[in-house]
Amino acid sequence: xxxxxxxxxxLRRRTLLRGLAGAGTxxxxxxxxxxxxxxxxxxxxxxxxxRANPAQREAIAESVGLFEEDSxxxxxxxxxxxxxxxxxxxxxxxxxxxxxxxWFAGYRMRFFAERDLITDVxxxxxxxxxxxxxxxxxxxxxxxxxxQYMVPDSTAPWAVFHRRSLFEERGYEVPTTREEFVxxxxxxxxxxIAPLASGIREGWPAMGTFDHLNLRLNGPxxxxxxxxxxxxxxxxxxxSVFGAWAELLPHHQADSLGRGINEAQTALVRREAxxxxxxxxxxxxxxxxxxxxxxxxxxxxxDPAIGASAVExxxxxxxxxxxxxxxxxxxxxxxxxxxxxxxxIYTAIDPxxxxxxxxxxxxxxxxxxxxxxxxxxxxxxLTQYMDRDTRPDFASVVMIPAxxxxxxxxxxxxxxxxxxxxxxxxxxxx
Numbered sequence: 001x002x003x004x005x006x007x008x009x010x011l012r013r014r015t016l017l018r019g020l021a022g023a024g025t026x027x028x029x030x031x032x033x034x035x036x037x038x039x040x041x042x043x044x045x046x047x048x049x050x051r052a053n054p055a056q057r058e059a060i061a062e063s064v065g066l067f068e069e070d071s072x073x074x075x076x077x078x079x080x081x082x083x084x085x086x087x088x089x090x091x092x093x094x095x096x097x098x099x100x101x102x103w104f105a106g107y108r109m110r111f112f113a114e115r116d117l118i119t120d121v122x123x124x125x126x127x128x129x130x131x132x133x134x135x136x137x138x139x140x141x142x143x144x145x146x147x148q149y150m151v152p153d154s155t156a157p158w159a160v161f162h163r164r165s166l167f168e169e170r171g172y173e174v175p176t177t178r179e180e181f182v183x184x185x186x187x188x189x190x191x192x193i194a195p196l197a198s199g200i201r202e203g204w205p206a207m208g209t210f211d212h213l214n215l216r217l218n219g220p221x222x223x224x225x226x227x228x229x230x231x232x233x234x235x236x237x238x239x240s241v242f243g244a245w246a247e248l249l250p251h252h253q254a255d256s257l258g259r260g261i262n263e264a265q266t267a268l269v270r271r272e273a274x275x276x277x278x279x280x281x282x283x284x285x286x287x288x289x290x291x292x293x294x295x296x297x298x299x300x301x302x303d304p305a306i307g308a309s310a311v312e313x314x315x316x317x318x319x320x321x322x323x324x325x326x327x328x329x330x331x332x333x334x335x336x337x338x339x340x341x342x343x344x345i346y347t348a349i350d351p352x353x354x355x356x357x358x359x360x361x362x363x364x365x366x367x368x369x370x371x372x373x374x375x376x377x378x379x380x381x382l383t384q385y386m387d388r389d390t391r392p393d394f395a396s397v398v399m400i401p402a403x404x405x406x407x408x409x410x411x412x413x414x415x416x417x418x419x420x421x422x423x424x425x426x427x428x429x430x
Contacts, residue, residue, distance in 0.1 A: 045073055045076070046078065046098040046100070047075055047099065047102070047333065048078050048085075048097060048101045049077055049102045050081075050082045051316075052079050052080065058349055059345070059348075060079075062345050062346070063345045063346045066336075066341065067332075071329075075333065076098075093117040094117065099320065099324040099326055099330035100320060100330050100334055103150065104317075105152055106388045106389055107388060111391065119149070119320035119323075119327075121331065122148045123331070124331055124334060129151070132338075133356055137152055140384065141315070149319055150318065151317050151318050151337055152356045153355070154316050154353035155313045155314060156280040156316070158277065158280075159277075159297060159298055160275050160296060160300075161268065161275065161282050161294060162275045162296065163268070163294065163295070166274060170191060172184060172187070176300055178216075182251075185251035186251075188274040194272060195274050195275060196248070196252045196253065196273065197252075197265065197275070198264055199253070199261045199262070199265075200261075200403070201256075201261075202260060202261060203401070204387055205261045206403035208385065210241060210386065210399075211312055212299040213241045213244050213245055213302065214238075215310045215312075215383065217303055218306070220310040229424060233421040234418045234420070235417070238420075239414065242413045244302065249407065253273060256407060257408060261278075265285035266285060269285055269286055277299065279385075280354070281352040282352075291351065298375055307380075310379060311375050311381075311383070317338070318334045340357045343355040343357045393427060394424065394427045398424065402419065
């Protein structure tokens with residue numbers, strides 16, 4: 001994010017967790033109503049957090065605790081498992097949601113802004129964040145009306161992850177081109193290692209493979225326009241993506257439809273697989289003592305004319321509900337979550353997260369964090385991930401089953417792309 005070291009370093013990354021006291025209630029599914037118990041209480045702000053693993057809960061609790069000390073307000077944190085929350089959030093927002101809501105930048109934020117389900121926070125940006133985020137980050141937090149609806153606090157970019165020690169022991173070299181990537185996969189197979197860990201039982205992990213191939217073959221502009229409904233899915237460009245994927249499928253772990261993403265990540269940890277295209281959340285799968293062995297590289301170039309400079313860097317942050325019960329307290333809380341101090345506290349504890357604040361101190365970043373941060377800095381374009389860059393109904397209803405179908409029937413590309421296009425027209429109206 002073009003970070004510049006400034007001020008004293010924050011907490012060391014991957015600090016040992018200090019317990020979950022005060023981290024809030026963990027709820028499996030949000031109902032139609034929010035969970036706040038103090039409607040209209042000027043001293044209480046409620047927050048819905050979709051960051052549910054232990055490190056994330058601890059990081060949220062630490063950052064919110066600082067806000068409580070500084071403001072004198074009390075924050076009630078209601079923590080939801082991320083995937084069920086995504087599936088239920090539309091109904092949740094139309095009920096009585098919490099004041100502040102953890103969510104995603106990009107299309108998935110704009111979708112709710114267009115429906116008046118969240119509140120404009122441009123005044124918070126104008127007061128606190130005029131020059132502390134890149135133009136790309138600001139754009140991702142801006143709706144079509146030109147107003148900001150989210151305050152960002154972290155990003156968790158995607159890359160091809162691997163164990164450094166495995167590459168050193170086997171003499172593997174980091175590939176930068178399609179040909180080198182395929183050759184490395186073939187060498188790993190010959191060595192009895194599954195080249196690419198893969199678990200798409202949940203569906204959404206398959207989107208990462210499509211995204212990266214489309215970015216490398218057709219470029220970020222086409223990719224984002226495609227996900228916005230502006231191009232046909234039954235086109236030579238899209239069919240070329242599935243064709244390239246079909247060539248890579250033999251190098252993926254077998255039975256990926258029967259394997260969850262956590263199991264796939266475990267295969268990388270155990271050296272059963274050599275690489276995995278994944279987000280920085282893979283750090284949660286590695287034992288503390290093995291994290292220094294985790295390394296990565298950018299998904300290779302597939303077309304020299306397109307290059308490999310586009311990076312999937314999903315931006316997370318916080319929104320205000322459409323009608324917060326404590327609007328002043330809610331605005332103060334989202335403003336706090338975007339500050340340099342809050343971001344350094346959060347990203348010091350959550351190993352998958354990198355700060356979005358331009359002045360974030362990088363002096364104590366791990367080698368992995370430094371490498372990924374540089375990838376984001378050098379990116380010519382940032383994308384958010386398919387289920388964040390397109391309509392949520394299209395992503396979940398059409399693309400998840402379509403991508404799972406492709407993996408099981410890779411020889412039926414023409415029929416697949418025609419089916420996606422028919423469904424896309426019915427959803428987007430074009």
